[in-house]
Every structure is written in C-alpha cells, then in structure tokens.
Amino acid sequence: MLYQIDQASRMSHAWVRDRQIRQAAILLNFANKSVPLYRGRLPGIHPGQPIADDRWLRLPVLTRAMLQKASRPELGGNEQNVLANPLPKGHEQISPLKTSGSTGLPVTAFGTQLTRFLWQVWTVYEHLLHQRDFSLKLAALRPEGEQAPGVSERSENWGSSTAMLMKTGPGVVMNVRTPVIDQKRWLEQEQPGYLLSFPSNLEALMHAGLKLPRLKGIRTYGELLTPALRQTFRDAWQVPVTDVYSSQEVGYMALQCPHHDGYHVTSESVLMEVLRDDGQPCQPGEMGRVVVTTLQNFATPLIRYEIGDYAEVAEPCPCGRPGLTLKRIVGRVRNMLSTPDGNQIWPSFILRAWTHGLPISQFQFVQTHLDRIEVRLVVSRQPSAEEEQRITRSLQDLFGWPFTISFNYMDSIPRSQGGKYEEFMSMVNQATTADHQTTAATPA
Numbered sequence: 328m329l330y331q332i333d334q335a336s337r338m339s340h341a342w343v344r345d346r347q348i349r350q351a352a353i354l355l356n357f358a359n360k361s362v363p364l365y366r367g368r369l370p371g372i373h374p375g376q377p378i379a380d381d382r383w384l385r386l387p388v389l390t391r392a393m394l395q396k397a398s399r400p401e402l403g404g405n406e407q408n409v410l411a412n413p414l415p416k417g418h419e420q421i422s423p424l425k426t427s428g429s430t431g432l433p434v435t436a437f438g439t440q441l442t443r444f445l446w447q448v449w450t451v452y453e454h455l456l457h458q459r460d461f462s463l464k465l466a467a468l469r470p471e472g473e474q475a476p477g478v479s480e481r482s483e484n485w486g487s488s489t490a491m492l493m494k495t496g497p498g499v500v501m502n503v504r505t506p507v508i509d510q511k512r513w514l515e516q517e518q519p520g521y522l523l524s525f526p527s528n529l530e531a532l533m534h535a536g537l538k539l540p541r542l543k544g545i546r547t548y549g550e551l552l553t554p555a556l557r558q559t560f561r562d563a564w565q566v567p568v569t570d571v572y573s574s575q576e577v578g579y580m581a582l583q584c585p586h587h588d589g590y591h592v593t594s595e596s597v598l599m600e601v602l603r604d605d606g607q608p609c610q611p612g613e614m615g616r617v618v619v620t621t622l623q624n625f626a627t628p629l630i631r632y633e634i635g636d637y638a639e640v641a642e643p644c645p646c647g648r649p650g651l652t653l654k655r656i657v658g659r660v661r662n663m664l665s666t667p668d669g670n671q672i673w674p675s676f677i678l679r680a681w682t683h684g685l686p687i688s689q690f691q692f693v694q695t696h697l698d699r700i701e702v703r704l705v706v707s708r709q710p711s712a713e714e715e716q717r718i719t720r721s722l723q724d725l726f727g728w729p730f731t732i733s734f735n736y737m738d739s740i741p742r743s744q745g746g747k748y749e750e751f752m753s754m755v756n757q758a759t760t761a762d763h764q765t766t767a768a769t770p771a
C-alpha cells in the first residue's frame with residue numbers, strides 16, 4: 328500500500344485525476360442507490376464511466392450543516408440517513424467517526440475497516456515522507472481518549488499504525504487540557520524526540536519557556552497553523568515543523584511537502600476541489616472553499632462535502648508530486664471577521680501590536696454582531712479606562728473597522744469541547760454558514 332502511494336506520487340496529474348474520477352463514479356452510483364442522504368440525487372452516473380468535468384461541477388455540494396440536519400435527531404434527522412443500506416461486501420464493519428463540534432453540533436458519519444486502515448497507512452506514510460527517526464520517543468498532547476488531564480499514558484511504541492509495520496521508540500501521551508505548566512514539567516522529564524499537538528497548545532508551551540534539547544521535530548494538526556506561527560516555532564525550538572490537514576469525518580486530506588511549506592492533497596483517498604464563489608475551481612494563487620469527496624468510504628460516502636475551510640491553491644510543487652497542492656489553509660469560516668461594508672478577512676493578532684504593555688496571559692475575540700466585538704482577556708491586573716481606550720483604538724485599526732469593543736475579564740479561557748483554542752470566533756458567520764470544526768483527528 329505504501330509502495331502504491333509512493334508509485335502514484337510519481338504519476339502525472341491526468342493519471343491521478345482519471346483514477347479518482349473512475350473511483351468516484353463507482354462511489355456516486357452506489358450512494359445514489361444505497362444511502363438515503365443521496366438517494367436519487369445523483370442520477371445518471373454509471374460505474375466505470377468517467378464523469379465529465381462540467382457534469383462534476385454541477386453535482387450538488389453537501390455542506391456540514393446539511394450533513395448535521397440529515398443525521399442528528401435534535402434537528403429532525405436520523406443517523407440511518409447517512410449510513411449505506413445495505414453495506415457493500417467487505418465494508419460491513421462500521422464504526423462511528425466522532426467529531427467534537429466544539430461550538431455547535433457534532434457531525435455524524437461512519438467509517439469502515441478500510442477507512443481505518445487507510446488512516447493508519449497515511450500516518451505511517453507521513454512519518455516516512457518526513458524521514459522521522461523511528462527509534463526516538465514520541466510525545467503527544469491531544470484531546471482524544473479517556474485520560475484525565477495530568478495523567479501520563481505510556482506505550483512501547485508510537486501507536487497502532489506504526490507498530491504494525493516497524494519497531495519504534497516509546498510513545499507518551501497526555502491530555503491537552505492539562506495545565507500548560509504541568510505539560511511543560513512532564514515534557515522536560517520525558518525529553519521526547521518528537522512532539523505532536525495543536526498549534527495553540529504549542530504556542531502556550533513556547534511562551535511558558537519549554538526547552539527540549541533532544542527535540543528533532545514538531546508535528547501539528549487540528550487547528551490552523553499560520554506561516555508566522557510555524558516560523559516562530561522553528562525559531563524557538565530549532566527543529567522542522569510539519570503540519571497535517573485532516574478531519575475526523577474525512578480522514579487525512581493533505582500532508583505538508585517535505586521540501587516546501589505547501590500541502591499535497593492525499594489524492595489517493597480524497598478528491599479535493601477548491602472552489603471560487605461562482606463554483607468554478609480556483610487557479611493557483613486564488614483562494615476558495617474546500618470541497619472533498621472521500622473515495623473509499625462506502626459507509627458514509629462524503630460527496631462534494633464542503634468542510635468549512637478556505638484554502639489557497641498553489642502552483643504545481645517543484646518536488647514533482649502530482650495532484651492538487653495547497654499553498655496554505657487560510658482559515659475556517661467561523662474564524663472569519665466580517666465588516667459591515669461586506670469585507671471578510673481572517674484576522675491574525677500580533678500581541679505587541681495592541682496590548683500596550685498590559686500583562687495579558689490569554690485572549691479571545693468574539694464577533695457577536697456585525698458591528699460588535701467582545702474582547703475576552705485574562706490579565707494579572709485590571710487595566711485603566713485609558714488603557715482600554717488605547718486597546719480599543721488599536722484593535723479598530725487591526726480589524727480595519729470602528730467596531731464597538733466590549734471587554735470581558737475572565738479567570739481563564741477554556742479550550743473548547745474538542746480541546747481547541749481559537750483566538751477569533753465569529754458568531755456572525757456561524758449564523759449564516761455551516762458551523763465548522765476541523766476535528767482533531769488522532770494520529771495514533
């Protein structure tokens with residue numbers, strides 16, 4: 328399997344696209360007959376017959392909100408709607424794909440033995456792609472599993488995926504909700520060779536002064552890794568920082584190129600489109616909505632599934648891998664700031680630029696209305712009215728609009744149910760678009 332992926336990575340774009348469309352035709356035909364969510368919505372597609380590009384672009388897009396509505400009893404749905412019946416031979420061993428839905432409802436979907444196997448394959452492939460030294464210790468700070476915060480879990484290997492193929496060094500895991508200072512102490516005791524966590528958690532550890540002299544690499548997942556943050560981590564720890572784009576309901580979607588900061592779509596598993604507002608595919612340099620079709624999941628096929636992220640399409644990568652390459656994943660719909668004049672941006676916050684020396688240990692901005700932003704702060708002393716005014720003016724400059732700013736002082740800003748932490752959240756976008764959460768998927 329790994330060999331096949333490696334072979335496919337040397338083929339042409341047209342070769343990959345042809346195989347994807349053939350596989351998609353089989354899946355769509357099946358979904359049209361056997362999955363209530365799609366029944367009768369995808370007529371006229373026959374297995375073995377290629378689907379023309381213009382036909383493909385006219386196929387309906389499935390938003391995350393539509394998937395929720397179909398599957399969640401709270402919304403009048405039923406999980407049977409998103410499950411194939413009957414399941415094809417060899418795909419009967421299903422398991423729920425749990426998404427966390429940190430600010431809203433989770434999504435219900437099911438995976439199969441095959442999708443679980445592919446997850447493991449991509450996990451190993453990603454390690455090989457980045458030439459990790461399997462003899463070292465891997466430490467992971469993540470939200471999944473049953474462990475209480477502060478409890479260290481130890482195993483003889485890096486996890487089931489790698490263990491099935493090779494001998495590895497030990498693996499240690501701790502819950503990402505463990506207080507940062509305890510995480511730091513634990514990591515400094517463990518001295519891992521590789522460290523895996525959410526960008527926001529690594530940022531907190533960096534600010535806490537974490538030093539790991541034996542560290543050889545960092546792997547991020549689950550949240551947006553901005554180019555600035557990636558560089559900050561490199562400067563702080565002097566190791567490569569590699570990111571993975573994945574979600575629980577889709578699986579792996581893109582892996583960082585070993586030679587560049589761009590992401591290669593895992594085209595053997597997903598057919599990814601990046602679409603402009605007019606529904607046409609983005610050209611290199613353009614940014615648009617990420618829409619994915621899972622090619623091997625016959626329990627809950629996700630067909631033209633709009634996951635809620637925006638990405639920028641890259642020029643073909645100089646490394647030669649075919650298929651779609653993303654220059655960056657720009658942001659999530661619900662992390663997008665909207666201004667009353669109709670602009671939308673993904674804000675990024677350089678702390679020094681707006682804090683005016685106020686000792687801020689945590690912050691979060693919530694756009695509650697089109698013209699209003701709530702600033703949540705954890706501070707060691709109450710700022711003066713004058714300081715609040717200065718912060719307000721700086722934020723209005725940063726946001727590019729004279730928003731009404733309100734301050735809310737808190738003891739701590741907790742991570743979401745999914746273990747994530749977001750500096751900017753929009754209630755405005757959530758009201759109009761799918762609540763999206765790129766779910767932390769466990770790279771076990």
Ligand SMILES: [Zn+2]
Pocket residue numbers: 584585586587591644645646647648
């Ligand atoms: Zn590349």
